[in-house]
Amino acid sequence: MKKIITTDKAPAPIGPYNQAVLSGNTLYTSGQIAINPETGKLVLDSIEAETKQVMLNMKEVLAAAEMTFENVIKTSIFISDMHNFSKINAVYGEYFDDATAPARETVEVANLPKFVNVEISMIAVK
Numbered sequence: 001m002k003k004i005i006t007t008d009k010a011p012a013p014i015g016p017y018n019q020a021v022l023s024g025n026t027l028y029t030s031g032q033i034a035i036n037p038e039t040g041k042l043v044l045d046s047i048e049a050e051t052k053q054v055m056l057n058m059k060e061v062l063a064a065a066e067m068t069f070e071n072v073i074k075t076s077i078f079i080s081d082m083h084n085f086s087k088i089n090a091v092y093g094e095y096f097d098d099a100t101a102p103a104r105e106t107v108e109v110a111n112l113p114k115f116v117n118v119e120i121s122m123i124a125v126k
């Protein structure tokens, strides 16, 4: 059984997908980009601000499934410029304890939706 997870505290999908899908105890989130759900506008002031908005959005998606970052076992980070790796890590790292941080990959890609600089998806388990 799959359960669709939605919340208006995170941006609405910008395509034919849901914010997250729960299958059993496992939550698969869609990639979040830095859309502020209150304004509907992209937060692109800096890579740090952009990454923070992505993580805030993800926090709300997890909360909609009654989870937190502590439930996350795997993340995928897609970035437009590997030169931003350290700055993204600095913000991302605020949300996880190093000792229990999820598995992860970080991949530079040619383009991302709405030409943002970072998109993150997660897998979490209850």
Ligand SMILES: CC(=[NH2+])C(=O)[O-]
Residues within 6 Å of the ligand: 014, 015, 017, 030, 031, 032, 033, 113, 119
């Ligand atoms: C932003 C996003 N998750 C998508 O697939 O376009």
